[in-house]
Amino acid sequence: MSKRPATDVFHDWALVGKDKGMERGHAASVSEMLSFISKQVEVSGKAFSAVDVGCGNGWVVRKLQSHDKCEYAMGIDGAEAMIAKAKTIDEKTDYIHALLPDYQPSRKFDFVHSMEFLYYLNDPENMLKLFHDNWLEDGGWAVIGIDHYTENEDSLSWPEYVGVHMATRTTKEWEKAWQDAGFVNINHWIAGGEGGVTLVFTGQKQA
Numbered sequence: 001m002s003k004r005p006a007t008d009v010f011h012d013w014a015l016v017g018k019d020k021g022m023e024r025g026h027a028a029s030v031s032e033m034l035s036f037i038s039k040q041v042e043v044s045g046k047a048f049s050a051v052d053v054g055c056g057n058g059w060v061v062r063k064l065q066s067h068d069k070c071e072y073a074m075g076i077d078g079a080e081a082m083i084a085k086a087k088t089i090d091e092k093t094d095y096i097h098a099l100l101p102d103y104q105p106s107r108k109f110d111f112v113h114s115m116e117f118l119y120y121l122n123d124p125e126n127m128l129k130l131f132h133d134n135w136l137e138d139g140g141w142a143v144i145g146i147d148h149y150t151e152n153e154d155s156l157s158w159p160e161y162v163g164v165h166m167a168t169r170t171t172k173e174w175e176k177a178w179q180d181a182g183f184v185n186i187n188h189w190i191a192g193g194e195g196g197v198t199l200v201f202t203g204q205k206q207a
């Protein structure tokens, strides 16, 4: 089966309301990822900025904004209908329609959050390096969750089933990619509660 760009597929998904299903399906894992962010904010005691990359309809951006220490949060996605939806729900927030890895942010962030986005890229290792070098403040954290990886055998049929490219890596290969990108204090866990499969990696840019 020939592969379509992931952003075209997710554009279509937004048109038929499948973004809401993803929101529900990803909620438990994202809740753990946001708890990690809250813990770091508590440690620093400072206001923070954040970006959600591959933000879909923007639901995580709005969750980040609801934190009382959040001074700025924005979202980026390459699917036009996802961003249109995000703007309809909340016209005051910055939701940017842009393709990655080409888009360069005009500012840096304390947190880069991303759920179920990274492996759609041809070179996710390079994106990690870009997050580290160009997107994060010194001392900032990347918090990235993925459900498609080698050890999650059920996910290995997804590229054929969905008809999009997915970069399949082992947990060890992801760990090396985070190290090679320059991150320190790298950790990972499986999120999503009982039966959860989300491989979450967190890593910090040296302060």
Ligand SMILES: C[S@@+](CC[C@H](N)C(=O)[O-])C[C@H]1O[C@@H](n2cnc3c(N)ncnc32)[C@H](O)[C@@H]1O
Residues within 6 Å of the ligand: 006, 007, 010, 011, 019, 022, 023, 026, 053, 054, 055, 056, 057, 076, 077, 078, 079, 082, 098, 099, 100, 101, 114, 115, 116, 117, 120, 121
């Ligand atoms: C599985 S969805 C996840 C959406 C959202 N994070 C969520 O959890 O509901 C993946 C998202 O990544 C976006 N995406 C995939 N490849 C992209 C690229 N190269 N540039 C920008 N966005 C991309 C898609 O458009 C889609 O909205």
